[in-house]
Amino acid sequence: MADPTDRQDLVLQTIGLRKHFGGVLAVNGVDLSVAPGDVRAIIGPNGAGKTTLFNLLTGDLPHDSGRIYFAGEEVSGLPPHRLCRRGMGRTFQITSIFRRLTALENVQTAFLSHHRRHYNILMPARRLYRDEAFALLERVGLHEQARKPSGILPHGDQRRLELAIALASSPRLLLLDEPTAGMAPRERHEIMALVDRIASDTGLTVVFTEHDMDVVFAVARRITVLHQGSVLTEGSPAAVRANPDVQRVYLGQPAAR
Amino acid sequence: MTPSARALVVLTVALALAPLALPPFFLQLLTEIAIVGLFATAFNLLMGFGGMVSFGHAAYFALGAYAAALLVKRAGVPMLLALPAAPLAAAGGALLFGFFIVRLTHTYFAMLSLAFAQIVFTVIFKWKSLTGGDDGLLDVWPPAGLKSPAAYYYFTLATVALSLVALRAVSESPFGYALKSVRENPRRARFIGINVRRLQLFAFVISGAFSGLAGGLFAFYNGSVFPDFAYFTKSFEPLVVALLGGAQSFFGPLAGAFGFKILEWLVSRQWPVYWPLFLGTIVVVVIVALPLGFVGLAGGRGWRTRLTGKT
Amino acid sequence: MSGLSVGMFLFLVSVGMSLIFGVTRIVNLAHGSFYMVGAYLMVTLVEVLPDRPWAFWLALLVASLGVALLGAVIEVGLLRLIYHRDPLMQLILTFGLILVISTLVLLAWGPDNKSVSRPDALAGSVPIFGQPFPSYYLLVLGLAPVVALGLWLIFYRTRWGMLIRAATVDREMLGALGVNVAALYTQVFAFGSWLAGLGGALAAPTIAVALGMDGDVLTTAFVVVVVGGLGSFAGSFISALLVGLLQSFGILIFPAISIVLLFAIMAVVLVVRPWGLLGRPEQ
Numbered sequence: 001m002a003d004p005t006d007r008q009d010l011v012l013q014t015i016g017l018r019k020h021f022g023g024v025l026a027v028n029g030v031d032l033s034v035a036p037g038d039v040r041a042i043i044g045p046n047g048a049g050k051t052t053l054f055n056l057l058t059g060d061l062p063h064d065s066g067r068i069y070f071a072g073e074e075v076s077g078l079p080p081h082r083l084c085r086r087g088m089g090r091t092f093q094i095t096s097i098f099r100r101l102t103a104l105e106n107v108q109t110a111f112l113s114h115h116r117r118h119y120n121i122l123m124p125a126r127r128l129y130r131d132e133a134f135a136l137l138e139r140v141g142l143h144e145q146a147r148k149p150s151g152i153l154p155h156g157d158q159r160r161l162e163l164a165i166a167l168a169s170s171p172r173l174l175l176l177d178e179p180t181a182g183m184a185p186r187e188r189h190e191i192m193a194l195v196d197r198i199a200s201d202t203g204l205t206v207v208f209t210e211h212d213m214d215v216v217f218a219v220a221r222r223i224t225v226l227h228q229g230s231v232l233t234e235g236s237p238a239a240v241r242a243n244p245d246v247q248r249v250y251l252g253q254p255a256a257r
Numbered sequence: 258m259t260p261s262a263r264a265l266v267v268l269t270v271a272l273a274l275a276p277l278a279l280p281p282f283f284l285q286l287l288t289e290i291a292i293v294g295l296f297a298t299a300f301n302l303l304m305g306f307g308g309m310v311s312f313g314h315a316a317y318f319a320l321g322a323y324a325a326a327l328l329v330k331r332a333g334v335p336m337l338l339a340l341p342a343a344p345l346a347a348a349g350g351a352l353l354f355g356f357f358i359v360r361l362t363h364t365y366f367a368m369l370s371l372a373f374a375q376i377v378f379t380v381i382f383k384w385k386s387l388t389g390g391d392d393g394l395l396d397v398w399p400p401a402g403l404k405s406p407a408a409y410y411y412f413t414l415a416t417v418a419l420s421l422v423a424l425r426a427v428s429e430s431p432f433g434y435a436l437k438s439v440r441e442n443p444r445r446a447r448f449i450g451i452n453v454r455r456l457q458l459f460a461f462v463i464s465g466a467f468s469g470l471a472g473g474l475f476a477f478y479n480g481s482v483f484p485d486f487a488y489f490t491k492s493f494e495p496l497v498v499a500l501l502g503g504a505q506s507f508f509g510p511l512a513g514a515f516g517f518k519i520l521e522w523l524v525s526r527q528w529p530v531y532w533p534l535f536l537g538t539i540v541v542v543v544i545v546a547l548p549l550g551f552v553g554l555a556g557g558r559g560w561r562t563r564l565t566g567k568t
Numbered sequence: 569m570s571g572l573s574v575g576m577f578l579f580l581v582s583v584g585m586s587l588i589f590g591v592t593r594i595v596n597l598a599h600g601s602f603y604m605v606g607a608y609l610m611v612t613l614v615e616v617l618p619d620r621p622w623a624f625w626l627a628l629l630v631a632s633l634g635v636a637l638l639g640a641v642i643e644v645g646l647l648r649l650i651y652h653r654d655p656l657m658q659l660i661l662t663f664g665l666i667l668v669i670s671t672l673v674l675l676a677w678g679p680d681n682k683s684v685s686r687p688d689a690l691a692g693s694v695p696i697f698g699q700p701f702p703s704y705y706l707l708v709l710g711l712a713p714v715v716a717l718g719l720w721l722i723f724y725r726t727r728w729g730m731l732i733r734a735a736t737v738d739r740e741m742l743g744a745l746g747v748n749v750a751a752l753y754t755q756v757f758a759f760g761s762w763l764a765g766l767g768g769a770l771a772a773p774t775i776a777v778a779l780g781m782d783g784d785v786l787t788t789a790f791v792v793v794v795v796g797g798l799g800s801f802a803g804s805f806i807s808a809l810l811v812g813l814l815q816s817f818g819i820l821i822f823p824a825i826s827i828v829l830l831f832a833i834m835a836v837v838l839v840v841r842p843w844g845l846l847g848r849p850e851q
Contacts, residue, residue, distance in 0.1 A: 080447040098441040118435035537667025
């Protein structure tokens with residue numbers, strides 16, 4: 001685990017992150033350190049605090065105490081649009097795209113915002129960043145669907161589109177909340193393989209939450225296990241799989257089937 | 258030439274030649290239709306395009322009308338210089354009020370916008386020394402060259418046409434794309450780096466400015482301005498017009514303005530008392546039966562939808 | 569002192585509006601119209617009934633019940649069709665109702681202002697602190713705690729009231745428990761309309777009964793309801809009192825800006841605490 005004083009080297013770091021909901025301590029003193037290039041899975045049984053932690057990281061929820069550092073700078077409490085500008089991208093558990101826009105327009109809008117042209121009222125937007133958007137759609141396998149209204153695309157394609165939208169902002173860190181939720185098994189592996197490929201190609205750091213252990217062990221380079229709001233253990237997939245605490249927490253079912 | 262472009266040319270020619278064929282009354286009707294169409298289109302930038310329903314847009318219409326009228330009456334400014342003050346004053350009001358209004362959503366957004374509009378109405382009503390209060394400001398006429406129905410008709414048509422071109426450009430611009438994305442999914446818009454509140458405020462100001470321009474045009478058309486330009490019933494006019502014509506298309510509100518004014522004329526000449534009843538019934542029926550307005554339901558009519566293309 | 573009476577009429581209208589919102593989640597813009605109809609019905613009833621001491625009170629009763637009936641008809645015939653729709657669409661529909669009702673009133677009673685004379689027993693005035701105080705206002709003021717108490721008893725001491733309070737918190741649950749929620753909605757709407765009609769009928773002897781009174785009372789009631797908290801009975805009461813007082817004192821001190829102040833307060837509340845002083849945040 002990296003020394004907290006080596007903050008500059010880490011893409012993401014949290015120190016003592018806490019969040020209450022009513023009387024429940026959903027996130028209880030989480031210390032997290034993610035190095036550049038890592039593909040980190042955050043797992044844990046239901047109620048372990050994965051989604052809450054995620055929402056804290058992405059500025060969707062205010063934290064009660066603790067600090068969040070992104071690329072060496074403190075970002076605790078920044079609103080989502082500022083975090084995005086600093087290089088944090090995310091996808092949501094329930095696919096979040098611009099349904100009545102075409103897939104191409106979805107990605108174009110992301111590019112327009114990234115390049116800070118979204119207050120420009122003087123020129124038509126139709127051709128702007130069109131090539132870049134097509135290229136990105138091709139990257140995620142949606143070249144054929146570019147001109148279709150995104151709302152009618154099948155679920156898996158919408159997920160890919162959301163990935164493309166997130167990537168358009170050239171993030172340094174990609175946060176994926178249950179990226180394979182609602183997908184058939186083969187699709188799951190396809191999309192995570194895609195994520196893995198993109199991460200390797202671009203040096204992008206990825207942090208994702210997941211329930212599907214097959215996916216986790218296929219893709220993750222390090223795994224953080226949450227239990228009742230705190231970190232139970234963290235390490236390589238093999239180490240986590242062999243960890244007796246982890247096996248116990250998952251109710252006796254060993255992580256590998 | 259495409260069918261829609263051909264239709265547009267025919268329409269332009271027809272409108273240009275109208276003064277030769279139509280009596281002054283109908284020119285005035287067309288002038289009013291153009292003004293209401295502009296107001297409704299500006300309003301719809303916010304509602305149909307931006308997903309924000311305002312119940313207080315009469316405020317900006319009235320601010321524009323009064324700004325122009327006051328300059329002419331109290332400062333002796335000629336109309337052509339006073340008219341640009343209309344969108345400016347309205348934009349200022351939209352900036353001030355909008356700053357607070359965009360912090361809310363949905364029902365509360367609507368209610369706060371209504372509250373601000375009532376403030377504007379009350380200020381105009383009470384500040385008799387400046388605005389003339391209930392008596393309004395009278396003798397607000399265009400200069401001699403533009404005073405005839407035909408001349409003012411052309412002037413209004415040109416101004417409204419230019420404004421519509423501008424509004425159309427806004428909706429097709431990068432800003433338009435961003436606004437649509439905010440309407441579709443504000444959460445996702447934040448995560449592509451958009452400051453949603455600031456963007457919505459910008460849209461609010463643009464919408465307010467063009468509403469004010471419509472108000473200014475109306476002031477000189479009407480020859481007088483009154484406080485009820487800002488009353489809450491006036492705020493429902495662009496809303497009803499946009500709904501009737503179809504809020505999801507750019508030209509829907511314009512079509513709605515045409516239909517609305519023709520209906521108003523037809524009903525009012527026979528049974529003037531019954532017009533609000535008629536209108537109210539239409540509103541009720543439209544809400545209950547046709548959620549998208551007539552154009553949305555019917556899939557549009559020919560050239561209108563082809564011109565509009567995508568949402 | 570008339571401010572307090574105005575506050576009373578405002579209270580009746582506002583509580584009705586707030587109640588309707590609390591249970592059905594519809595902001596009934598036509599509530600001002602109900603107030604107006606109550607006043608106009610009062611005009612006719614007082615004319616038609618024989619000149620007896622009990623006539624005024626009967627007129628009050630019948631006028632307010634007439635409005636309740638109107639409300640019930642509207643709820644059953646129209647509002648039931650749009651409960652599932654976007655709240656903004658519902659708002660617009662109730663606005664359409666304003667237009668319809670105001671024209672019908674114009675057709676039925678004509679454009680001239682009307683007036684209702686106070687019952688003989690209350691036509692005079694009573695000296696209070698050396699100032700002549702109209703007896704009718706005393707009645708209204710005296711009624712205020714009676715009405716407030718009555719409403720409190722209904723909401724907090726009857727089964728029906730309990731159902732209503734439950735409905736403002738969780739409608740689905742209520743339906744799941746076997747309560748006929750549709751009928752409850754109708755009853756609530758009718759009751760809220762009755763309150764508005766009563767307000768109008770009571771106010772009729774103190775003001776000019778004229779077209780346009782729907783708009784005036786609506787905008788003020790709106791402020792009251794928003795400031796007090798949509799759906800909160802206590803909120804409406806306190807808020808109506810405050811607004812009534814503010815209007816009367818405000819007119820004395822700052823005649824020009826009292827109403828502006830009112831709306832400015834509403835604007836502030838909407839920004840800082842949109843659910844009002846005593847309301848509950850929307851989930």
